Amino acid sequence: MAPTPARAAAAAVHSLLHRTRCAPLHPLLSLHGSGDPANVAGVKPGDDELDVAIVGGGMVGLAVACALSNMPLTKHLRVAIIDSNPALKSRGYLKKDGVPDSRVSTVTPATISFFRDIGAWEHILQQRHAFFGKMQVWDYTGLGYTRYNARDVCKEYLGCVVENKVLCNSLLLRLQEQKEDIEKMIYPTRLVSLAFPSKSRQGTAGLKSPSTEADSTGHTSEALRSSNLVKLDLSDGQTLYSKLVIGADGSKSNVRQTAGIKTSGWSYPQSAIICTVEHIAENDTAWQRFLPSGPIALLPVGDNFSNIVWTMSPKEASHHKSTSPEEFLKSVNHALDFGHGPHPNSSSLDRYMERLFSGIGDTAASTQECFEVPPKAIGLISDRMAFPLSLMHSHDYVSKGLALVGDAAHTVHPLAGQGVNLGFGDAAALANVISEGVSVGADIGDLSLLSRYEKDRKAANVAMAAVLDGFQKMYSVDFGPLNVLRAAAFHGAQFISPLKKNIISYAIGDSKSPLFS
Amino acid sequence: MLHRVAPSLHRALASSTAPLRGARLLDPLLPSPHAQWCRCASAAASASYSSLPPPPPSPPQGPSRHGGGGSSTSSLNPAEVAKFASIAETWWDSQGPFKPLHLMNPARLSFIRSTLCRHFRRDPYSAKPLEGLKLIDVGCGGGILSEPLARMGATVTGIDAGDENIKIAHIHAASDPTTASIEYCCTTAEDLVKENRQFDAVISLEVIEHVDNPLEFCKSLSALTAPNGATVLSTINRSMRAYATAIIGAEYILRLLPIGTHEWSKLVTPEELVLALQRASISVEEMSGFVYNPFTQGWSLSDDISINYIAYGIKRSETPSTISQ
Numbered sequence: 001m002a003p004t005p006a007r008a009a010a011a012a013v014h015s016l017l018h019r020t021r022c023a024p025l026h027p028l029l030s031l032h033g034s035g036d037p038a039n040v041a042g043v044k045p046g047d048d049e050l051d052v053a054i055v056g057g058g059m060v061g062l063a064v065a066c067a068l069s070n071m072p073l074t075k076h077l078r079v080a081i082i083d084s085n086p087a088l089k090s091r092g093y094l095k096k097d098g099v100p101d102s103r104v105s106t107v108t109p110a111t112i113s114f115f116r117d118i119g120a121w122e123h124i125l126q127q128r129h130a131f132f133g134k135m136q137v138w139d140y141t142g143l144g145y146t147r148y149n150a151r152d153v154c155k156e157y158l159g160c161v162v163e164n165k166v167l168c169n170s171l172l173l174r175l176q177e178q179k180e181d182i183e184k185m186i187y188p189t190r191l192v193s194l195a196f197p198s199k200s201r202q203g204t205a206g207l208k209s210p211s212t213e214a215d216s217t218g219h220t221s222e223a224l225r226s227s228n229l230v231k232l233d234l235s236d237g238q239t240l241y242s243k244l245v246i247g248a249d250g251s252k253s254n255v256r257q258t259a260g261i262k263t264s265g266w267s268y269p270q271s272a273i274i275c276t277v278e279h280i281a282e283n284d285t286a287w288q289r290f291l292p293s294g295p296i297a298l299l300p301v302g303d304n305f306s307n308i309v310w311t312m313s314p315k316e317a318s319h320h321k322s323t324s325p326e327e328f329l330k331s332v333n334h335a336l337d338f339g340h341g342p343h344p345n346s347s348s349l350d351r352y353m354e355r356l357f358s359g360i361g362d363t364a365a366s367t368q369e370c371f372e373v374p375p376k377a378i379g380l381i382s383d384r385m386a387f388p389l390s391l392m393h394s395h396d397y398v399s400k401g402l403a404l405v406g407d408a409a410h411t412v413h414p415l416a417g418q419g420v421n422l423g424f425g426d427a428a429a430l431a432n433v434i435s436e437g438v439s440v441g442a443d444i445g446d447l448s449l450l451s452r453y454e455k456d457r458k459a460a461n462v463a464m465a466a467v468l469d470g471f472q473k474m475y476s477v478d479f480g481p482l483n484v485l486r487a488a489a490f491h492g493a494q495f496i497s498p499l500k501k502n503i504i505s506y507a508i509g510d511s512k513s514p515l516f517s
Numbered sequence: 518m519l520h521r522v523a524p525s526l527h528r529a530l531a532s533s534t535a536p537l538r539g540a541r542l543l544d545p546l547l548p549s550p551h552a553q554w555c556r557c558a559s560a561a562a563s564a565s566y567s568s569l570p571p572p573p574p575s576p577p578q579g580p581s582r583h584g585g586g587g588s589s590t591s592s593l594n595p596a597e598v599a600k601f602a603s604i605a606e607t608w609w610d611s612q613g614p615f616k617p618l619h620l621m622n623p624a625r626l627s628f629i630r631s632t633l634c635r636h637f638r639r640d641p642y643s644a645k646p647l648e649g650l651k652l653i654d655v656g657c658g659g660g661i662l663s664e665p666l667a668r669m670g671a672t673v674t675g676i677d678a679g680d681e682n683i684k685i686a687h688i689h690a691a692s693d694p695t696t697a698s699i700e701y702c703c704t705t706a707e708d709l710v711k712e713n714r715q716f717d718a719v720i721s722l723e724v725i726e727h728v729d730n731p732l733e734f735c736k737s738l739s740a741l742t743a744p745n746g747a748t749v750l751s752t753i754n755r756s757m758r759a760y761a762t763a764i765i766g767a768e769y770i771l772r773l774l775p776i777g778t779h780e781w782s783k784l785v786t787p788e789e790l791v792l793a794l795q796r797a798s799i800s801v802e803e804m805s806g807f808v809y810n811p812f813t814q815g816w817s818l819s820d821d822i823s824i825n826y827i828a829y830g831i832k833r834s835e836t837p838s839t840i841s842q
Contacts, residue, residue, distance in 0.1 A: 072642040228692040438644055440626035441665025443693065448611055448619065 050078045051444060052434070053232055053242035055191050055255050057083030059105070059164060060406030060423035061248030062171035063118070065185075067431035069178040070118045073438045074431065080240065082187045082232070087168065089188075091176065094169055096128045100301045101163045102274045102382045106286070106417035108159050110509025111424045115170075119177070123170035124162055130302040131157040132286050136372065137490070139290035139475065141483050142342035144490030145371045146500070152364035153504050158286070159417070161299045161307065187234060194245065194258045195231040197401055197445075230401045230445070243445040245402050246430070251392060253408035259399055265392035265411070268472065270294050271317035272414060273310045275384040276301065277332065277377035287374040288415070289336060290475045295415050296335045298374055306377070308332060309414055317386045325380040336374045344371055344490075354495040364497040389413055391469055393462065397454040401445035403430055409457075412465045413472045421509060422461050429456050460512060597727040598678045600778065608659025608685050617773050618661055618723070624807055624816040625722060625827060626665050629749055632803055632829040633718055636747045645670030653716040653741060655706050656724035660686035664696045666720075674700040674716070676709065706737035715743040722751040722827070726784050732793050739797035744834035748799050751827035755784035759824045787822050799830040 052068065054061045065081055068074045081088070107115070115121040135158055138145035150158045176182045229241040247255030256263070270293070283300040294311030301307045310332070312320070320328060331339075354367050392411045397404050406423030433453040437444050474486060493500055505511040607613035630646065633639070639646040648670035654663045657675030659682055667673045667690075677683050683703040690696040702709075706721075719742045721734075728734045742748050753759050760781050767773045785793075791801045806822035809815075816825075 073644050076644050436623075440623045440630065441668035442623070443664075443668075 050242040052079045052244050054081045054246045056249030057081045059167045063427040066118045066171045071435050073435045102276045103164045104307045105420045106159045108421045108509040111421050114428045120170045120174040123173045127166045128302045129162045130300045131160045133157045134285040137288045140340035142344045143487030145344040146494040147366040147369045149366035190235040193233045247404040247408045251407040251411045262395045267390040270311045271314045271388050273386045276382040278379040279304045279375045350495045357496045360498045398450035400447045410461050413468045594729045621816045647671035650717045652718045655721035667696045676702045710740040718747040720749045726752045735793045735797040742832040748830045755786050798833045801830040804828045
């Protein structure tokens with residue numbers, strides 16, 4: 001009903017009080033004019049207050065930092081990278097001579113265009129890298145093979161193989177170009193603990209406090225910060241505060257565990273051996289053969305070198321790690337050539353299918369190509385490393401003031417070289433979302449803003465992980481009818497041009513689904 | 518995106534000084550709205566409402582209510598103010614009763630950003646494009662709009678007639694140094710006009726549908742705007758589609774908003790708003806609609822002004838001219 005006279009009087013007095021309390025601020029505002037709003041309130045952000053703290057200075061963490069420093073709306077943000085890796089101190093190009101590192105990644109054209117956008121690709125071109133335009137996939141049964149060619153989808157290359165250290169270095173060099181104070185940006189320590197903002201911002205407690213005006217200046221900075229910023233404790237004793245923490249610290253992410261985010265997944269009963277081998281001549285094709293215990297991949301890395309990723313059971317992996325280099329080379333060549341089964345070849349049925357489907361769009365160039373034997377490895381020039389494989393997917397990518405990118409959010413089987421490309425996709429999406437947030441004045445740690453990133457990337461990452469997991473399972477069983485099914489799939493992908501083009505587009509990052517373009 | 522006013526309406530308004538077409542009698546509202554709102558604050562919208570759905574549009578009831586917090590010429594309605602006061606604590610709960618406003622915020626801010634950048638000739642790629650501008654958010658509530666504007670660099674003053682709202686806004690803004698400088702006052706536009714304050718841009722979103730006298734309200738907003746300054750208003754169109762979606766859909770069916778938030782007869786059509794602003798020396802330059810995508814749960818700007826719309830106008834620097842015939 002109508003407010004009682006007492007209530008109305010109280011309301012009038014209250015508004016009067018507020019008006020007079022507002023009044024003293026007017027001369028203050030007019031004195032400072034339109035100056036720095038932060039200073040008027042007397043609270044200036046300190047040196048330990050950041051906008052974005054990236055925990056983990058690997059490829060994906062550096063990519064986020066680079067993307068943020070490249071976009072006009074986010075380049076003023078105070079970003080820090082926390083990683084104790086000494087490689088982050090390097091400042092020049094890595095030499096092209098010398099043995100290529102065996103930790104390499106295959107970057108898809110989608111990732112290459114991301115790197116071009118942020119200005120880091122030109123640095124990669126100055127260091128060792130290897131584009132490849134052809135790919136051949138077959139299995140041990142000898143029943144079928146598929147060849148892919150970049151010209152099938154009117155591109156010049158299917159991907160580029162780059163050493164991980166070259167990727168990191170290029171991003172670092174680009175960052176250095178953008179920010180003169182890059183030394184201050186990198187914290188060469190480890191993260192010890194994280195404290196997320198407390199939930200007391202709803203204000204119900206604050207309503208009871210008598211003088212709300214005094215809060216903005218009399219409030220201790222500690223209490224203010226804890227309600228809004230994430231607190232990071234570093235191993236060298238420093239404490240940082242940040243609006244947003246990005247967890248880019250790999251599959252065993254400390255940040256993710258501290259935030260209590262659960263994951264799902266399973267370990268594959270497989271490990272991968274990686275090493276670098278040498279050929280007589282340059283290798284220009286990516287080769288992958290599915291063997292009974294896992295695929296072996298031969299990827300060109302530049303000059304006459306190739307990288308081997310050989311997935312097998314953990315027992316076999318430890319056996320192959322310990323054999324002599326000559327023994328190992330023999331088994332590698334055996335695995336790529338006649339080991340486990342004969343060479344596949346095409347038959348008249350394939351030619352018929354090719355003609356049948358040639359009506360839909362142009363025939364892909366690679367349908368005409370015959371099976372080729374991969375080049376022999378003549379020398380093992382690096383140490384063999386083995387690591388276990390698993391599938392992992394985080395239930396949440398974000399929470400208030402936190403976002404996970406790259407392996408911290410998801411890991412997949414390496415059989416299609418997609419892992420780090422998903423991570424770079426995360427980095428691009430997160431940087432874009434932060435930029436959109438800044439453009440509408442949002443708090444970048446706000447959950448509703450970060451959820452947009454999660455929605456965008458979760459769908460894509462889960463789909464890819466599922467496809468790869470499906471492949472892994474399909475190829476791990478040696479069962480007659482399944483073998484024939486797989487062979488049919490090979491023949492289909494090889495000779496049905498529209499299907500082949502869709503597969504290539506999905507794998508190189510051009511489309512979001514392998515079946516529907 | 519400016520929609521032209523029907524000539525017949527134009528003439529009708531020019532020739533008479535009668536209240537706007539469809540203007541409400543000074544009587545609201547649903548039976549005992551204040552009691553209803555108290556119930557709403559204490560328990561989430563529950564089945565108790567189903568037994569008593571108030572008939573919209575509401576029939577005139579009881580004596581009119583005048584006066585807000587101490588001002589006798591206020592265009593505000595205390596019952597409307599009370600509606601928001603009782604759920605003030607939930608302003609910043611982005612899943613609470615103010616969820617639709619939180620969802621709509623990015624779209625509204627992108628309109629404001631683009632129009633003000635153009636008006637004041639600012640670099641749209643700057644992170645703080647409104648640096649140095651004095652803005653006022655009339656009807657700021659908990660500060661949902663004021664805080665992003667402050668982050669965009671503006672010097673923001675937020676006013677609201679609800680004391681609870683101002684308190685909440687103050688506390689929330691204090692936690693971030695960029696927003697701690699926002700000046701919040703529990704006052705009305707009319708009172709500020711009396712203090713002769715002027716601002717580079719006056720923004721009043723989702724307020725005009727809650728005031729008793731929209732024409733007076735527009736005049737107050739205009740008086741607060743510096744000559745050649747910008748005014749931005751947003752509201753809900755008085756159309757059948759708005760009735761179906763914003764009132765029946767949002768309040769009764771989906772329970773996104775508490776029942777009684779909007780009253781159809783108090784909604785303002787774009788044509789009425791343009792004319793009211795013209796009378797107050799503000800010429801509307803741009804108008805845009807908002808549409809809600811239920812799948813992405815997001816709002817986006819569109820040409821469709823049949824439900825929600827936002828308008829940007831410029832205060833003319835000469836004395837108000839009469840409407841051209």
